[in-house]
Amino acid sequence: xxxxxxxxxxxxxxxxxxxxxxxxxxxxxxxxxxxxxxxxxxxxxxxxxxxxxxxxxxxxxxxxxxxxxxxxxxxxxxxxxxxxxxxxxxxxxxxxxxxxxxxxxxxxxxxxxxxxxxxxxxxxxxxxxxxxxxxxxxxxxxxxxxxxxxxxxxxxxxxxxxxxxxxxxxxxxxxxxxxxxxxxxxxxxxxxxxxxxxxxxxxxxxxxxxxxxxxxxxxxxxxxxxxxxxxxxxxxxxxxxxxxxxxxxxxxxxxxxxxxxxxxxxxxxxxxxxxxxxxxxxxxxxxxxxxxxxxxxxxxxxxxxxxxxxxxxxxxxxxxxxxxxxxxxxxxxxxxxxxxxxxxxxxxxxxxxxxxxxxxxxxxxxxxxxxxxxxxxxxxxxxxxxxxxxxxxxxxxxxxxxxxxxxxxxxxxxxxxxxxxxxxxxxxxxxxxxxxxxxxxxxxxxxxxxxxxxxxxxxxxxxxxxxxxxxxxxxxxxxxxxxxxxxxxxxxxxxxxxxxxxxxxxxxxxxxxxxxxxxxxxxxxxxxxxxxxxxxxxxxxxxxxxxxxxxxxxxxxxxxxxxxxxxxxxxxxxxxxxxxxxxxxxxxxxxxxxxxxxxxxxxxxxxxxxxxxxxxxxxxxxxxxxxxxxxxxxxxxxxxxxxxxxxxxxxxxxxxxxxxxxxxxxxxxx
Amino acid sequence: xxxxxxxxxxxxxxxxxxxxxxxxxxxxxxxxxxxxxxxxxxxxxxxxxxxxxxxxxxxxxxxxxxxxxxxxxxxxxxxxxxxxxxxxxxxxxxxxxxxxxxxxxxxxxxxxxxxxxxxxxxxxxxxxxxxxxxxxxxxxxxxxxxxxxxxxxxxxxxxxxxxxxxxxxxxxxxxxxxxxxxxxxxxxxxxxxxxxxxxxxxxxxxxxxxxxxxxxxxxxxxxxxxxxxxxxxxxxxxxxxxxxxxxxxxxxxxxxxxxxxxxxxxxxxxxxxxxxxxxxxxxxxxxxxxxxxxxxxxxxxxxxxxxxxxxxxxxxxxxxxx
Numbered sequence: 001x002x003x004x005x006x007x008x009x010x011x012x013x014x015x016x017x018x019x020x021x022x023x024x025x026x027x028x029x030x031x032x033x034x035x036x037x038x039x040x041x042x043x044x045x046x047x048x049x050x051x052x053x054x055x056x057x058x059x060x061x062x063x064x065x066x067x068x069x070x071x072x073x074x075x076x077x078x079x080x081x082x083x084x085x086x087x088x089x090x091x092x093x094x095x096x097x098x099x100x101x102x103x104x105x106x107x108x109x110x111x112x113x114x115x116x117x118x119x120x121x122x123x124x125x126x127x128x129x130x131x132x133x134x135x136x137x138x139x140x141x142x143x144x145x146x147x148x149x150x151x152x153x154x155x156x157x158x159x160x161x162x163x164x165x166x167x168x169x170x171x172x173x174x175x176x177x178x179x180x181x182x183x184x185x186x187x188x189x190x191x192x193x194x195x196x197x198x199x200x201x202x203x204x205x206x207x208x209x210x211x212x213x214x215x216x217x218x219x220x221x222x223x224x225x226x227x228x229x230x231x232x233x234x235x236x237x238x239x240x241x242x243x244x245x246x247x248x249x250x251x252x253x254x255x256x257x258x259x260x261x262x263x264x265x266x267x268x269x270x271x272x273x274x275x276x277x278x279x280x281x282x283x284x285x286x287x288x289x290x291x292x293x294x295x296x297x298x299x300x301x302x303x304x305x306x307x308x309x310x311x312x313x314x315x316x317x318x319x320x321x322x323x324x325x326x327x328x329x330x331x332x333x334x335x336x337x338x339x340x341x342x343x344x345x346x347x348x349x350x351x352x353x354x355x356x357x358x359x360x361x362x363x364x365x366x367x368x369x370x371x372x373x374x375x376x377x378x379x380x381x382x383x384x385x386x387x388x389x390x391x392x393x394x395x396x397x398x399x400x401x402x403x404x405x406x407x408x409x410x411x412x413x414x415x416x417x418x419x420x421x422x423x424x425x426x427x428x429x430x431x432x433x434x435x436x437x438x439x440x441x442x443x444x445x446x447x448x449x450x451x452x453x454x455x456x457x458x459x460x461x462x463x464x465x466x467x468x469x470x471x472x473x474x475x476x477x478x479x480x481x482x483x484x485x486x487x488x489x490x491x492x493x494x495x496x497x498x499x500x501x502x503x504x505x506x507x508x509x510x511x512x513x514x515x516x517x518x519x520x521x522x523x524x525x526x527x528x529x530x531x532x533x534x535x536x537x538x539x540x541x542x543x544x545x546x547x548x549x550x551x552x553x554x555x556x557x558x559x560x561x562x563x564x565x566x567x568x569x570x571x572x573x574x575x576x577x578x579x580x581x582x583x584x585x586x587x588x589x590x591x592x593x594x595x596x597x598x599x600x601x602x603x604x605x606x607x608x609x610x611x612x613x614x615x616x617x618x619x620x621x622x623x624x625x626x627x628x629x630x631x632x633x634x635x636x637x638x639x640x641x642x643x644x645x646x647x648x649x650x651x652x653x654x655x656x657x658x659x660x661x662x663x664x665x666x667x668x669x670x
Numbered sequence: 671x672x673x674x675x676x677x678x679x680x681x682x683x684x685x686x687x688x689x690x691x692x693x694x695x696x697x698x699x700x701x702x703x704x705x706x707x708x709x710x711x712x713x714x715x716x717x718x719x720x721x722x723x724x725x726x727x728x729x730x731x732x733x734x735x736x737x738x739x740x741x742x743x744x745x746x747x748x749x750x751x752x753x754x755x756x757x758x759x760x761x762x763x764x765x766x767x768x769x770x771x772x773x774x775x776x777x778x779x780x781x782x783x784x785x786x787x788x789x790x791x792x793x794x795x796x797x798x799x800x801x802x803x804x805x806x807x808x809x810x811x812x813x814x815x816x817x818x819x820x821x822x823x824x825x826x827x828x829x830x831x832x833x834x835x836x837x838x839x840x841x842x843x844x845x846x847x848x849x850x851x852x853x854x855x856x857x858x859x860x861x862x863x864x865x866x867x868x869x870x871x872x873x874x875x876x877x878x879x880x881x882x883x884x885x886x887x888x889x890x891x892x893x894x895x896x897x898x899x900x901x902x903x904x905x906x907x908x909x910x911x912x913x914x915x916x917x918x919x920x921x922x923x924x925x926x927x928x929x930x931x932x933x934x935x936x937x938x939x940x941x942x943x944x945x946x947x948x949x950x951x952x953x954x955x956x957x958x959x960x961x962x963x964x965x966x967x968x969x970x971x972x973x974x975x976x977x978x979x980x981x982x983x984x985x986x987x988x989x990x991x992x
Contacts, residue, residue, distance in 0.1 A: 084730075109712045109841065113719050116742060120723045123734040132734065139738070143745065143840075150712065150841030152792060152804050164839065168752060172744025179740035186728050533733045567747060574751050575702065578758050578786070588697070588761075611696045611852070641697070642765060642781065 009154045014051065016145045016155075017108045018044045021095050023138050024115035027122035027131065028088050033077050036092045039070060043096040057100065067097055088121045108149040115142050129526040140169055171574075175566050182559040184552035185535045204439050206243045206285070208462060209252040210404055210418040223441060223460075224280040224289060225524060226453040233274050235443050237334050239292040239463065239475065240455060242440035244311035248429075250354035251404065253422065253437045260310035260346065266472075267312070269295050271335030279528055280326050286315045289440055289455075291332035292475060299328045300536035311436070312338065312473075325532055339472030342434060350434030350467065358405040358426060365430040375433060375468055382427050383481045386420065389413060393483035420478035421462040434467035438475075450521040586651045587640035594633055594658040598623075601662075612637060626662065633657045684831060687848045694851040697763040699785065700834065705757050705847045707750060713842035716746060746842065753843040756836045759786030760793065760807070764829075765814055767855035769982070771947075775800075775818040776855035778829045783812040791838035796846075797829065804836070821857045824943065824986045829853040858982040861951055862944040868953075869933035926959035926971050943985050950985070954978045964988055 021040065029037045049055045058066070070093040078086040095114055102108055119135055119142070143165040148155050245253035273295070280288055288306060290297065297306045297314060306328055307317050316326065342350070368381050390413060397415040400407040405426045408419050421437050428435035442461035444453040463477040529537070542550050550558070591612070599605055603622050606615045616634035620627035636657055640650035691704055709717065720742050727735035765781040778797075784790045784807035794803030795815045802815040821827050835846035929949045934942045946962065953960035954973070961971040962981050967988075969981055 105841075106712075110715070113712075113716055116738075117719055117723065120726065120735055120738050123738055124726060124730050124732045126732070127734065132737075135738070139741065146841075147839045150837065150839070152794075152837070152841075153806070156791070161839075164752075168745060168748045168839070169741070172741060172748045175744030175747060176737065176740040179743060180733075180736055183736065183740070185731070185736075530737070531733050533736075534731060570748065570751060574755055578755050588699075606695065642763065 011051065012155050013105075013108050013149055014047065014102070016148050017099065017102060017111050018048070020112055020115045020142050020145045021099060023141065024118035025092050025095065027127075027134070028092065028118065031085055031125070032089050032092060033073075035073060036089050040092055040096040040099075043100045047100055047102070063097065063100070067093075070097070084121065084124055088118070091118055091121065105149065105152070109146075112142060112146050112149055115145075126531060129522055132526065132530075136169075140166055143169060171570060175563065175570075178562045178566060179559060180533070181538070181541060182555060182562060184555035184559070185533075185538050186552075204242050204285075204287075204460060206245075206287070206439075207252055207254045208245055208418050208422065208437060208439060210400065210408070210415065210422040222520075222523075223455045223457050224278055225528075226276050226278050226444065226455065227451075228274060228276045228453070231272065231274055232446075232453075233272070233291065233334055237291070238441075238443050238453075239461070239477075240289040240441040240444075240459075241292040241294070241312065241314075241438060242289050243287050244313045244436055244438050244465075246311065246350055246436040248353065248422075248425070248437075250357045250402075253425075256311060266338065266340040267293060267295075268337040268339065269293070269333040270337060271333050273331055273333055275329070275331045277327060277329045279524075279532070280328075288314045288316060288326065288328065290314050290330045292438075292440075293336040293338070294330045294332045297328055297330045299326065301326070301534075325527070327528075327532065327536070337472060339470075341469075342467060347434055350436060351429045351432060353426065353429050358403045358430075360403070360410055361405040361423070361427060362430050364409070365427050369431050375431075376470075378431055378433065379428070379466055379474070379476055382424065382431070383476070383478060385409065385427075386424075386478055386481045391420075391482045393479065417460075417462045417479050420482065421464050424476065424478040425464045428464070428466050436465050438463050438465055447517050447520055447524075449517050450524055452524065454520060587637055587654055590651070590655045590658045591633075591637045594637075594661060597658070597661060598630075629657070629661055633661065684848055688831070688850055691848070691850070694849055696851060697761055698847075698849055698851065699761045700757045700759065700847050702754070702758060705754055705845050707754050707843055707845040710837060710841060710844050712840075713746070716742075716842050720746065749840050750843050752839055753836065753845045756790055756792075756838050757834065757845050757847060759784065760790055760834065761785055762834055762849055762851075764851055764853040767829075767853065769856040769858055769979070769986075770821060771858045772821050772824050772860040774821060776821050776827045776829075776857065778817050778819065778832075778853055778855060779814050780817065780832070780834075780853075781812060781814050782807060782834070784809055790836070792836045794835050794837075795832055796835060797832035819855075821855075824857050824859040824940075825990045826854045826987075827857050829855070856983060856986055858986045859940070859943040859947045861948040862941065864948060864952070866945060866948070868927055868929070868949055926961075927953060928961040928963060928971060929953075930963040931965055932963070939989070943988060947982060947985050950978060950981045 021044065025032075025037060025040055046055075046057070050057045071090070074086055074089045074093065077089070091114065095111060095118070098107060098111055098114075102111060116139070119138060122131075123135065140162075144158075144162050147161050147165055243255055246256050247254045274291065276291075278289065293312065294308070294314060297308075299306055299316075304326070305317050306314050308314055314330075364385070365382070368378070368385075372378075372381070389409075392414045393416060394414050395416050397419060398412045400412065400419075404419075405423045408415055408423050425435040425437050439460070439462045441455045441459040442463075443459050444455040446452075447454055461479075463475060463479070465473045466476050467473050538555075539549075542555075547554070547558075595606060595615075598619050601623060603619045606612070612634050616630050620630045623630065633654065636650055636654045640654050687704075687706070720739055723735065723739040723742070726732070727739050761783045763781045763783075765779040767776055767778045770776050780795055780802075782793060782795075782805070787809050789809060790807045792804040793807060793815075794805075795801055795817050797817040797819065800818045802817060805813050805815065807813060817829065817832055819827055819829060829851075831848055831850050833846045833848050835844055837844050927949075929946050931942060931946070934945055937945060950960060950962070954977075957973070959971045959973050960981070962969040962984060964984060967984055969977075969984060972980075
């Protein structure tokens, strides 16, 4: 290989490896600290500069410094080097430094294999179908790069090689699918995964401070999906019960630390039942959602169970172990009687208010109670406050001062569910009735294509529960007093003072809405069947295939057998393709037919290790009359075979000679 | 230690393959059952990486991770198939080896011809420490590669075994086929160092012993040979150029000589052969007519490449069973 080819090959190899490294780290750029991709780009830039402009590469001392610096930076950034993101950051650092000194084929091969691993790391964090598509395409590109970098000589032609890489990936798909479906999935992790605390993800936070938020940027992000088995309750009954907030400090409602013991036994279930399956991204939080009021609940996962706490809130147990997706089945009742008896200390807990807060509201409540002390009508009369005055439901309310209820009821009169729920609960507590705030979601949107409900972050809701000695806990939703259509239709279709964003305007176009629905079906299938394929779905699939409760040994055996069957099939398939393509050498074919003719004349066939010349000599001894033509055929054969034969003239002469051998006429010699 | 073990293992495997395949004829078309395959070290690294991915997927219960792991797993197995198929349809034949002197490397030319309809990539030839390639062969194309073997003694040197291999695609696997064909190269005896004057056989029948030089015209100079009579050396030219030359005269074809084994009685057999080789080479170089007398064979006087080869072959094979 000339120095020039070697040079251009080295350059093309560098370009391939650089592209692969950047592409593989790209999905990580948003989660990594900014300096990690910056280091990668710097190293790649430096390497190319060194190559093109003959700049010096960093010396050994600087390399050590950068290496230690980068590792130290990872450690100080994350306080650990264990875990997905720190590990990925380390991997990117290693790729950067390795690239800087990549010279031999070995270096490039290692970088390519690490690129596969980077792609893998970005898949551990999950992702939608688009990410899956990107990564499949990228695996294709990486495979093409592997073929190029793995070459000894100059690079292969790109287009046919890309086709080869694609063909090989398609050929490995059946194996991938079989292994994906059959390889035994473990119900638990092999070793502890360092937790990633709820890193700024949206969703209910477990506390509530009305008046602090002045613009509820409701996202269309999906909170969870629900599949009903049988009857679907009316939209107005879809109160998805989440975190219950009994503690109030004058500004913020928070959850109870601990539990008040088991009180859920006292619930009396009435009304219609509905059974449904919820698919939820738990995002590191303990609580899960169910229609008010859930009666039974099961997770599909043996590792986790769901328990109801004293505030009738469903929590995952053990806490902290619920990373990622959780699927669970619940039966709920549309009506219930939660007539638990409260002790004095509990009554004190549920009526506790900071003293001297909200003086004007306190005055108003005292007046209402003086009018009629009957607690049964009290709730209705308090709600009347919101009905009579000109209260307004908006997602962009003005901020509230120290006395949030006073400001809301008497000054601004504008707010969303949190404002109403908080103000109402404060009023009830002032009247001496135990009250608490319940947060969750209300409503949901039916995906008519996939026949399931989608509950989005924009469906987030808050309401109040009031306790009376006769009826126990009662759900009171003050918003329904002000904006009943919010409850009846759900947030996405009620247009109450909702800022018309571009997205919602576009959402009104029917075809776009259809497209969005279809996309959500793809997403659901992806999340539910592919990302969510785990021990439970595997068991279901195998049961459908006729395996009763297979254990992992049987599964492993099944995996091995099906892999072997597929490999044999692949070998046969590829072998058939090869057999079709082999073109026998015409000279060899002619000589073979000559040997067949001689075989009929009782010449022993050519022995292994015997040369054609020796064979011909033997044949000539056996058939002295034909000695001359045997000699000339053999000479022509050797000439056709081992000497340059551009037009194939020797081959065709050989064919004629063999054809005329012992057939009675002279060859048409050329 | 480890490399010694692996070399031993390799030779055991090769011997097994030889017993299994038998001797090859002059041309071998590679078929599936004689192509062997093993992962390269990159293949092992790839496998380790995929295994690490499997552990990671199991730990995180990450379905998409499983997906990529199994895709790469499948890819590895598919690559193996493609690598194995990349040798099929290639025909290998021995295209000759030019004779060499003992001590030099014997160069075996191996012809490769691609009888398949697809290009065969990255074909290489290996024989111990020596190898050639890789080359790509388009459908129907042919090329010649070369492997070298060191030689120590005269006679035939056999290329007992060599392998044709390919690492395409991806360099994760190496597929190879062992070839055992009757490929041999003639090794002439190592020429003795120059300096010993020719010794002529006493019964050198038709040879002219004393050249009649004086009356011929001087035509030029040529490199001196130890056999030249001192009177004909160009001493003046030697003084000027430091190079010993011999004056040549028209019509004075150098005298013929018949080199005789018996003239070298004081040397052992191999030294005799070396000395005779040296003389033959010098004589041929000077354009003399020369011949050989060996204990069991006599080669009459002659000139030319063919004659030189015959003489050297006789010397190379003297006393060896054909």
